[in-house]
Amino acid sequence: MITIRNARLLDGRIVDIGIEDERISCLGECRGNDELIDAEKKLVIPPxxxxxxxxxxxxxxxxxxxxxxxxxxxxxxxxxxxxxxxxxxxxxxxxxxxxxxxxxxxxxxxxxxxxxxxxxxxxxxxxxxxxxxxxxxxxxxxxxxxxxxxxxxxxxxxxxxxxxxxxxxxxxxxxxxxxxxxxxxxxxxxxxxxxxxxxxxxxxxxxxxxxxxxxxxxxxxxxxxxxxxxxxxxxxxxxxxxxxxxxxxxxxxxxxxxxxxxxxxxxxxxxxxxxxxxxxxxxxxxxxxxxxxxxxxxxxxxxxxxxxxxxxxxxxxxxxxxxxxxxxxxxxxxxxxxxxxxxxxxxxxRVKNYGIKIGNEADLLVTDADDVIDLIRFMSPPRFVIRKGKVIAKEGKYVLFKGKWEKLTSSTS
The missing domain is CATH 3.20.20.140 (Metal-dependent hydrolases)
Incomplete structure (x- = not known):
């Protein structure tokens, strides 16, 4: 189980997000400590x-x-x-x-x-x-x-x-x-x-x-x-x-x-x-x-x-x-x-179950922005990219591909 603490949603609420079995299982005060991510009151949005x-x-x-x-x-x-x-x-x-x-x-x-x-x-x-x-x-x-x-x-x-x-x-x-x-x-x-x-x-x-x-x-x-x-x-x-x-x-x-x-x-x-x-x-x-x-x-x-x-x-x-x-x-x-x-x-x-709601697939971006305006202004990559409850990318530099973490460049060379 992953718990994202102090996540700021698009509507301004600050909540915990609990993830279990690839889905969002909790919004609000969520228990669980298998894996903790502190969003630090920054924006967490769908991908x-x-x-x-x-x-x-x-x-x-x-x-x-x-x-x-x-x-x-x-x-x-x-x-x-x-x-x-x-x-x-x-x-x-x-x-x-x-x-x-x-x-x-x-x-x-x-x-x-x-x-x-x-x-x-x-x-x-x-x-x-x-x-x-x-x-x-x-x-x-x-x-x-x-x-x-x-x-x-x-x-x-x-x-x-x-x-x-x-x-x-x-x-x-x-x-x-x-x-x-x-x-x-x-x-x-x-x-x-x-x-x-x-x-x-x-x-x-x-x-x-x-x-x-x-x-x-x-x-x-x-x-x-x-x-x-x-x-x-x-x-x-x-x-x-x-x-x-x-x-x-x-x-x-x-x-x-x-x-x-x-x-x-x-x-x-x-x-x-x-x-x-x-x-x-x-x-x-x-x-x-x-x-x-x-x-x-x-x-x-x-x-x-x-x-x-x-x-x-x-x-x-x-x-x-x-x-x-x-x-x-x-x-x-x-x-x-x-x-x-x-x-x-x-x-x-025609994606079903998109968005941050209980029961939806846990597809999330943990950003470093305070709000949408800052998100657009700085255009920074997400701190964490989560797909189906699993962290698959970090900091715009690392991607989990075929079970192994790769450090990326913006070139094929």
């Missing part, structure tokens, strides 16, 4: 979600001289053919361990299935299996080059589903014609229903205000009764849509139960590349979506790959960027912003 990431490209450390999305895609198209399966596994495991050390216990990753040998998918399937004791990973079959841009890509997507992926991906704005964009969304839902999978798409990741595939996604979600099982990643075109259109479409997004996943670290550097000054921020407007009752969760997207040369796996960095870009600086906005990487992610993932 983080990273709802959009690319483990297959992490730590490839490509040199993108222009820093643009398009050069990144060209680099990746060449690199994915040359990189070995073992390299992908090593790089991805490094990224996973960093995320865990910084408090993320759920990672949804997109894997490029238009790499026709499926070595990327095999690698990430192995990473998912090897790291299952410390993190939950979902794999989205991601048609990077589009479903109908090249003959046979649609069958690759189907084949990926037969190889155990968790979600159906799509990228309608990357199809050659608008008609193919529509067709790709319909096809993704056909597969989702055939295989009983969620839909997890890259949607309207462009500055083009005429890119409006989100409305098609809404229509297909409702018609197929897939409410609550669809996420739309990026939707950066929303930043360029006029206010009247957003006013019309956002209530339908909420009705469909679609979760929108902005990726602020990457969106802000890849979008607005055709702009002079002022430049568009290139991020779906979080406050406006929340006010429309849309579930919004955040993704880290990339880490030291052809699209983003930075990143240490800290979801607080993602949140820090988000609240700046969307000017979420009111006191209540700051406090509630933690939901973007916690409870909203749990809703999109």
């Amino acid at each position: 983080y979600f990273n709802m959009h990431f690319h483990l297959d490209s992490a730590f490839t450390k490509a040199v993108n001289r222009s820093g643009t999305l398009w050069e990144g895609i060209r680099i990746w198209q060449d690199m994915r053919n040359k990189i070995s399966e073992d390299e992908v596994i090593r790089n991805a495991l490094t990224a996973v361990k960093l995320f865990v050390a910084y408090g993320t216990l759920w990672i949804r990753t997109h894997v490029d299935i238009t790499e026709r040998s499926f070595k990327l998918l095999r690698a990430i399937n192995r990473v998912k299996e090897e790291s299952k004791d410390i993190v939950d990973i979902q794999i989205t079959a991601f048609p990077q080059d589009g479903i109908f841009t090249e003959k046979g890509n649609d069958e690759l997507l189907r084949k990926a589903l037969e190889n155990g992926v968790d979600n159906v991906g799509l990228i309608p704005h990357n199809e050659i014609s608008r008609e193919d964009g529509f067709r790709s969304i319909k096809f993704a839902f056909e597969l989702a229903k055939d295989y009983n999978k969620d839909v997890d798409g890259h949607v309207d990741e462009t500055d083009d205000p005429n890119s409006r595939y989100l409305e098609v996604l809404v229509k297909e979600t409702i018609e197929n009764k897939w409410e609550g099982r669809v996420t739309a990643g990026h939707v950066t075109a929303m930043h360029s849509w006029d206010s009247a259109y957003r006013f019309r479409i956002l209530p339908y997004v909420a009705k469909a139960g679609i979760t929108v996943i902005p990726n602020p670290l990457i969106n802000v550097v890849l979008q607005g590349r055709f702009d002079g000054y002022p430049k568009r921020r290139g991020m779906a407007p979080i406050k406006e979506m929340l006010n429309a009752n849309i579930n919004v969760a955040l993704g880290h997207d990339c880490m030291m790959d052809p699209w983003y040369p930075l990143g240490i796996g800290n979801m607080l960095q993602v949140l820090f960027m988000a609240i700046h870009l969307d000017q979420m600086m009111g006191f209540e906005e700051l406090i509630s912003s933690i939901n973007l990487i916690t409870f909203n992610g749990a809703k999109a993932w």
Whole structure:
């Protein structure tokens, strides 16, 4: 049994937390001394979600001289053919361990299935299996080059589903014609229903205000009764849509139960590349979506790959960027912003028994922050990361992997 003394909860209460048989067994005054952790009246919260990431490209450390999305895609198209399966596994495991050390216990990753040998998918399937004791990973079959841009890509997507992926991906704005964009969304839902999978798409990741595939996604979600099982990643075109259109479409997004996943670290550097000054921020407007009752969760997207040369796996960095870009600086906005990487992610993932309640799985972060504002301000790693009642990471430096403690670096070398 673990007892965490003097834990400050999000509602301000200071309590003991008792853990027994992988679950929270006590909140209040808890007895037990098998293992004691003194939280010292610092914040103890549920762990983080990273709802959009690319483990297959992490730590490839490509040199993108222009820093643009398009050069990144060209680099990746060449690199994915040359990189070995073992390299992908090593790089991805490094990224996973960093995320865990910084408090993320759920990672949804997109894997490029238009790499026709499926070595990327095999690698990430192995990473998912090897790291299952410390993190939950979902794999989205991601048609990077589009479903109908090249003959046979649609069958690759189907084949990926037969190889155990968790979600159906799509990228309608990357199809050659608008008609193919529509067709790709319909096809993704056909597969989702055939295989009983969620839909997890890259949607309207462009500055083009005429890119409006989100409305098609809404229509297909409702018609197929897939409410609550669809996420739309990026939707950066929303930043360029006029206010009247957003006013019309956002209530339908909420009705469909679609979760929108902005990726602020990457969106802000890849979008607005055709702009002079002022430049568009290139991020779906979080406050406006929340006010429309849309579930919004955040993704880290990339880490030291052809699209983003930075990143240490800290979801607080993602949140820090988000609240700046969307000017979420009111006191209540700051406090509630933690939901973007916690409870909203749990809703999109459909995690049951999430949060610090008696009977829930004992997944906890013991931080060194007095409150949410300090947590975001300092962006420090948790002192302790607890998963299913077991300490699996400490101080952002140590992770328990395959029964052994490892000291981490932020590099694969």
